[in-house]
Amino acid sequence: xxxxxxxxxxxxxxxxxxxxxxxxxxxxxxxxxxxxxxxxxxxxxxxxxxxxxxxxxxxxxxxxxxxxxxxxxxxxxxxxxxxxxxxxxxxxxxxxxxxxxxxxxxxxxxxxxxxxxxxxxxxxxxxxxxxxxxxxxxxxxxxxxxxxxxxxxxxxxxxxxxxxxxxxxxxxxxxxxxxxxxxxxxxxxxxxxxxxxxx
Amino acid sequence: xxxxxxxxxxxxxxxxxxxxxxxxxxxxxxxxxxxxxxxxxxxxxxxxxxxxxxxxxxxxxxxxxxxxxxxxxxxxxxxxxxxxxxxxxxxxxxxxxxxxxxxxxxxxxxxxxxxxxxxxxxxxxxxxxxxxxxxxxxxxxxxxxxxxxxxxxxxxxxxxxxxxxxxxxxxxxxxxxxxxxxxxxxxxxxxxxxxxxxxxxxxxxxxxxxxxxxxxxxxxxxxxxxxxxxxxxxxxxxxxxxxxxxxxxxxxxxxxxxxxxxxxxxxxxxxxxxxxxxxxxxxxxxxxxxxxxxxxxxxxxxxxxxxxxxxxxxxxxxxxxxxxxxxxxxxxxxxxxxxxxxxxxxxxxxxxxxxxxxx
Numbered sequence: 001x002x003x004x005x006x007x008x009x010x011x012x013x014x015x016x017x018x019x020x021x022x023x024x025x026x027x028x029x030x031x032x033x034x035x036x037x038x039x040x041x042x043x044x045x046x047x048x049x050x051x052x053x054x055x056x057x058x059x060x061x062x063x064x065x066x067x068x069x070x071x072x073x074x075x076x077x078x079x080x081x082x083x084x085x086x087x088x089x090x091x092x093x094x095x096x097x098x099x100x101x102x103x104x105x106x107x108x109x110x111x112x113x114x115x116x117x118x119x120x121x122x123x124x125x126x127x128x129x130x131x132x133x134x135x136x137x138x139x140x141x142x143x144x145x146x147x148x149x150x151x152x153x154x155x156x157x158x159x160x161x162x163x164x165x166x167x168x169x170x171x172x173x174x175x176x177x178x179x180x181x182x183x184x185x186x187x188x189x190x191x192x193x194x195x196x197x198x199x
Numbered sequence: 200x201x202x203x204x205x206x207x208x209x210x211x212x213x214x215x216x217x218x219x220x221x222x223x224x225x226x227x228x229x230x231x232x233x234x235x236x237x238x239x240x241x242x243x244x245x246x247x248x249x250x251x252x253x254x255x256x257x258x259x260x261x262x263x264x265x266x267x268x269x270x271x272x273x274x275x276x277x278x279x280x281x282x283x284x285x286x287x288x289x290x291x292x293x294x295x296x297x298x299x300x301x302x303x304x305x306x307x308x309x310x311x312x313x314x315x316x317x318x319x320x321x322x323x324x325x326x327x328x329x330x331x332x333x334x335x336x337x338x339x340x341x342x343x344x345x346x347x348x349x350x351x352x353x354x355x356x357x358x359x360x361x362x363x364x365x366x367x368x369x370x371x372x373x374x375x376x377x378x379x380x381x382x383x384x385x386x387x388x389x390x391x392x393x394x395x396x397x398x399x400x401x402x403x404x405x406x407x408x409x410x411x412x413x414x415x416x417x418x419x420x421x422x423x424x425x426x427x428x429x430x431x432x433x434x435x436x437x438x439x440x441x442x443x444x445x446x447x448x449x450x451x452x453x454x455x456x457x458x459x460x461x462x463x464x465x466x467x468x469x470x471x472x473x474x475x476x477x478x479x480x481x482x483x484x485x486x487x488x489x490x491x492x493x494x495x496x497x498x499x500x501x502x503x504x505x506x507x508x509x510x511x512x513x514x515x516x517x518x519x520x521x522x523x524x525x526x527x528x529x530x531x532x533x534x535x536x537x538x539x540x541x542x543x544x545x546x547x548x549x550x551x552x553x554x555x556x557x558x
Contacts, residue, residue: 034275039268043261048251055249065252069260073267080271140247158211159244165208180204184237187207191240 056160091171102149143193151186316365349429362410370428383431386413401428449495458490478504485513
């Protein structure tokens with residue numbers, strides 16, 4: 001019951017904080033105690049979003065789950081060290097996830113492993129359309145990796161997460177016009193990588 | 200360009216709301232060619248949306264995060280070591296530095312008598328270095344330096360007097376005498392594997408004082424020639440006679456014979472070596488002329504003269520040695536005057552011959 005109200009409270013607050021810069025300070029104070037209920041509520045609230053964001057960029061479900069939970073552990077450590085977010089929890093989580101992913105990709109780029117690309121879900125007894133779709137997905141994922149970290153970030157937020165322009169701007173801590181330009185360049189770069197798309 | 204960005208955003212918005220690409224582009228015919236591929240890429244990017252995590256991955260991550268939260272809570276509740284905040288620490292060190300500066304002379308005078316191994320000794324040496332670094336006049340500087348070198352030697356002597364065992368380093372003059380080794384009057388014991396410096400060389404000694412009153416040397420560093428090193432206390436040199444002292448019940452003998460050779464320590468009389476180190480020599484020792492020596496025999500049969508009587512003056516041209524004379528008398532003891540007289544007669548003859556030749 002208590003946990004539920006917590007979640008509800010956080011949800012409300014998250015919406016609130018996304019729309020305004022007015023911090024809900026008491027929520028952060030609760031997080032400062034690092035008690036299991038608050039931490040669990042934050043995890044439940046944001047894990048899926050963070051996981052999807054990470055998976056969108058690295059395309060490895062196991063690794064994505066690891067990285068996503070690492071994001072929350074970093075949050076705990078930052079709060080413990082009094083360096084935690086004070087205004088924008090989701091933005092902080094997304095930014096941290098973005099850093100970890102970028103870091104991981106850079107390491108992987110420096111030490112490339114000859115690994116088999118992570119397999120997609122088991123093929124269902126279905127049609128060629130699905131095969132095409134998978135093929136195209138793989139193209140997009142591979143193409144994404146060739147963009148700059150910021151371009152990957154904006155595309156993940158806008159199209160991977162489906163965040164609105166305003167929400168994306170808020171999470172990236174940029175103004176709306178900057179994000180418009182950024183998404184234009186990112187899409188142009190992506191289009192160059194995947195070529196003409198049949199829709 | 201802004202309009203192009205705007206147009207893209209408008210189209211994306213419409214597609215999000217359910218329109219297809221062509222419908223969305225209708226509003227911007229002038230940008231259609233440019234925007235179409237971007238919108239297609241956007242749709243492809245959207246289709247790429249990631250799946251949700253498996254419930255198992257979700258639970259695993261949750262457990263991991265909660266575990267870490269518990270650990271951190273534990274850390275937080277553990278009593279933290281009280282630490283001075285940065286500002287107080289800074290203030291404290293300033294206060295100490297100020298105290299040191301103001302009461303500097305007190306502390307320094309306290310340290311003046313410190314010996315190696317004392318707590319204040321580093322203060323003393325530090326202050327010496329500061330003084331040296333503040334002097335720019337080279338003469339005054341070397342004077343101060345030698346003063347400090349003397350201080351090192353004084354410290355070593357003090358340590359030895361107190362019977363303390365400390366690591367020391369000091370400069371001095373090496374001297375090997377009386378069968379022992381010294382550096383500026385301080386007895387040093389040198390391990391066999393270290394080469395001894397020459398007597399009178401300035402050396403830098405590293406070693407340990409020991410309670411027996413000498414220094415166990417760890418290393419010698421020969422200082423360049425001309426280095427001024429403290430001389431220290433003079434060493435009482437015990438004169439060790441190189442020859443054994445005559446015993447009380449010694450029997451004296453007298454040898455007389457032809458002097459065949461002379462070296463700094465001995466003479467040869469009729470083939471008998473006579474050591475003259477301790478002898479009182481009267482007159483001149485002339486090779487080829489007779490000589491008388493009084494002395495005694497040592498246990499190893501060396502004849503040690505205590506008195507040697509030579510001629511009043513040697514002839515101008517020393518007579519050539521007659522080898523035959525050796526055969527006549529092999530070191531006659533208790534005299535054999537007749538033989539010697541004969542020899543001297545012969546030599547006198549030869550002497551005359553020589554004179555004639557010269558004429």
